[in-house]
Amino acid sequence: MSEDKFNGFLDGEFGEEVLDETTKNDVKLYFEALKVFRMRYDYKPSAKLEEKIMHRFMKPRRILWEIATGVAVVAAAFYITFNLVPRRNVEPAVQESKVVSEVFDYLSLVKLVGDGF
Amino acid sequence: MRRTLFLVAVVLVTSFVLAQSFVELYLNASYFGRRIVVEKGPTKKSRIEMVYRWPNDKIVHVLDPVFLVWARRSGLFIMGQPNNYRNSPLEILDLEDLFIKQLREQGITKLEKIDKKYKVMVESPSGLFTAFITEDGLPEKIVRVFNNVTTELVYEHVEVLKESFEEVAQRYGIKSAEETVNLPNEIKLILSMVNWYTVSRLKIGDEQVVMIIANHKSGSVIKMVFSSKDVTVNIEQNEQLLRIKGKDYYLYVIAQDQAILEQVKSLLSKER
Numbered sequence: 001m002s003e004d005k006f007n008g009f010l011d012g013e014f015g016e017e018v019l020d021e022t023t024k025n026d027v028k029l030y031f032e033a034l035k036v037f038r039m040r041y042d043y044k045p046s047a048k049l050e051e052k053i054m055h056r057f058m059k060p061r062r063i064l065w066e067i068a069t070g071v072a073v074v075a076a077a078f079y080i081t082f083n084l085v086p087r088r089n090v091e092p093a094v095q096e097s098k099v100v101s102e103v104f105d106y107l108s109l110v111k112l113v114g115d116g117f
Numbered sequence: 118m119r120r121t122l123f124l125v126a127v128v129l130v131t132s133f134v135l136a137q138s139f140v141e142l143y144l145n146a147s148y149f150g151r152r153i154v155v156e157k158g159p160t161k162k163s164r165i166e167m168v169y170r171w172p173n174d175k176i177v178h179v180l181d182p183v184f185l186v187w188a189r190r191s192g193l194f195i196m197g198q199p200n201n202y203r204n205s206p207l208e209i210l211d212l213e214d215l216f217i218k219q220l221r222e223q224g225i226t227k228l229e230k231i232d233k234k235y236k237v238m239v240e241s242p243s244g245l246f247t248a249f250i251t252e253d254g255l256p257e258k259i260v261r262v263f264n265n266v267t268t269e270l271v272y273e274h275v276e277v278l279k280e281s282f283e284e285v286a287q288r289y290g291i292k293s294a295e296e297t298v299n300l301p302n303e304i305k306l307i308l309s310m311v312n313w314y315t316v317s318r319l320k321i322g323d324e325q326v327v328m329i330i331a332n333h334k335s336g337s338v339i340k341m342v343f344s345s346k347d348v349t350v351n352i353e354q355n356e357q358l359l360r361i362k363g364k365d366y367y368l369y370v371i372a373q374d375q376a377i378l379e380q381v382k383s384l385l386s387k388e389r
Contacts, residue, residue, distance in 0.1 A: 097325070097345035099299065099366055104327045106298045107316040109196065110205065112162065113179050113187055115154070115212040115261075115268055116243065116313045 006030075139235055140225070142254025144217065147171045150256075150275040154212060158266030160315070170213075174282045176289065177211065186289050190282065199290040204297040206305050212270040216246045216259050242334065243312055263312075264332075303361055303368050306384050307341060310334060321348040333377055340371040361385070 005023050008014055010030075019027065045053070147170065154164040162182075169176040173192075179185040187196040187209050194205040210218070219241035227238040231249075234257060239246040244263025250256055255277075259270045286292075308314060314331035319342070326344040333339045342350050343366060350369045352358050357378045359370040372378040 099345050100325055100327055100343065102299050103301070103304070103343055104316060104318060106205075106300060107304075107314070107327070107329065109183070109185065110207050110209055111314065111316060112183065113164065113177070113185060113196070113211070114209045115156070115270075116215055117208065117210060117308065117311060 139250060139252055139254055140220070140237075143250050143256065144220075144254075145172045146254045147278040148255055148275050149278040149280075150272045152270055152272045154268065154270045156266060156268045158264075168213075169278060169280070169282075169285045171278070171282055175214075176282070176285050176291070178289070186291070188286065188289075188291055190286075195291065195293075202291060206298060206300045207308060212259050212261055212268055213256065215243060215261070216248055219243055219246055301343070301363050301366060301368060302388060303363070303370075303385055304329070304341060304343065306388055307331070307339065307370065307381055310380070310384070311339065321350070324348050333372075333374075335374070335377065337372065337374045337377050339377060339381075342369040342371070343367075344369075 002020065002023055005014075005019055006026060009016065009019055009023070009027060016024065016027075148168075150168050150170075152166055152168060154162075154166065156162045164179055165181040167178040167180065174188070174190050176186065176188045179187070184198065185196065186198065186202075187194065187205070189209070194207070194209050195202045196205045196209065197203050216239065219239050220237070223239050223241045225237055226240045227236075229236040234249050234251045237246075237248045237250060239248075244261045247260045248256065249258040255272075255275045257272055257275070261268045308329075308331065311331035311333050314329050317328050317330075319326050319328040321342070321344070324344055324346050326342050326348060329341040329343070331339050331341070342348070345366055347362075347367050348369075350358060350371070352371055353373075356371050356373055357375055359372075359378055359381065361368040361370065370378065370381055372381070
C-alpha cells in the first residue's frame with residue numbers, strides 16, 4: 001500500500017482512479033472499520049440498562065457514605081457527652097458517719113415494720 | 118317484772134362468759150396468716166406480710182415494701198434477713214400486738230356479735246381499736262384510729278398453726294443473734310416514753326444528722342437530733358434543749374414542756 005496515495009485520497013487530493021488495487025482494498029477496509037467504529041461510538045444503552053449499571057456503582061458509594069455519617073454522629077455524641085454536658089458531682093457533698101446512718105436505717109426499719117409503741 | 122330482770126341478767130352473764138371465752142381463745146391462739154397493713158393519714162404506708170403467731174412468740178415475714186423478717190422470742194426481738202439477723206434494742210409491735218396490749222390494759226369498751234364473729238372495741242390512750250374476731254378466736258381485721266391516722270390490718274387468710282416456733286425459725290434461718298444494732302441507750306429510753314415517732318435526715322452545717330420527732334404519751338411533742346459531731350441546734354423560744362454527749366455521738370433533746378424535759382433527765386440519770 002502506498003501511504004502517500006492513501007492519505008492523499010482521504011484528503012481529497014486525487015481520485016480513486018489513481019490508486020492501485022492494494023490501496024483501493026485498504027481504503028475499503030478503512031471505511032468498513034470506520035463504519036463499525038461509528039456504530040459502536042454512537043451506541044446508546046437503554047434507560048433500564050443505564051440505571052442498572054449506575055446502581056452498581058452508586059450502591060457501594062452510598063454504604064460508604066452511610067458508614068462515614070454514622071461514625072461522625074457517634075464521634076459528635078461522644079464529644080458532647082464528655083465535653084459539653086455538665087457532669088454530676090459523684091462525691092457526696094456531706095459525709096454521713098457510720099453511726100448516724102446506722103441509727104437512721106434502724107429507726108426507719110422499725111418504723112416501717114412496726115405500728116407504734 | 119322480776120322475770121324480765123332475771124332474763125336480762127341471764128343474757129348479760131351469758132354474753133359476758135361467751136365474750137370471755139372467745140377473747141381467751143384469741144389470746145392463746147397459734148395461727149398462720151397472710152395480711153395487709155395500710156396506714157392512711159398525713160403519711161401513708163402499707164405492708165404485705167406473712168405471720169406466724171404463738172401466744173407469746175411471733176415471726177413476721179415482711180414481703181413488701183422491703184424483704185425483712187422479724188421475730189419475738191421470750192420478749193426479745195431480732196430482725197434482719199436470713200443468715201444476717203441482729204438483736205433489736207427496741208420492741209417491734211405491730212397493730213395486733215398494740216391491740217392485745219390495750220385489750221389487756223383497758224378491757225373491752227364495746228362488744229357486738231355479727232353472724233359468727235365478734236366486733237370488739239377498745240378505747241385507749243393509743244387510739245380507738247376495733248377488731249373483728251371469729252368465734253374460734255382467729256383475727257379477721259383490726260383497725261386503729263388515732264389523731265386522724267387510720268391504720269388497718271386485714272387478714273386475707275388465717276389458719277390454725279401446728280408448727281412450733283423452732284420449726285418455723287429453722288426454716289427462716291433464725292438463730293439467737295450475736296450482734297445488736299447500735300442504738301444509743303438514751304434514744305431507746307426516750308422512745309419508751311412516746312407513742313410514735315418519725316425519723317428523717319437533716320443537714321446542719323456540713324454535718325448529716327438524724328432528726329426524730331416523737332409524740333410523748335402526754336400528747337406533747339419531743340424532738341431529738343442525733344449527730345456524730347457537736348453541732349449548733351437552733352430552737353424556738355418556747356423550747357428547751359438538753360445536750361447529751363455520748364461515746365462517739367451527740368444527742369440533743371428538745372421539748373416544749375419543761376416537765377417532759379425533767380422527766381427525760383430523771384429517766385436518763387436513773388439508767389446511768
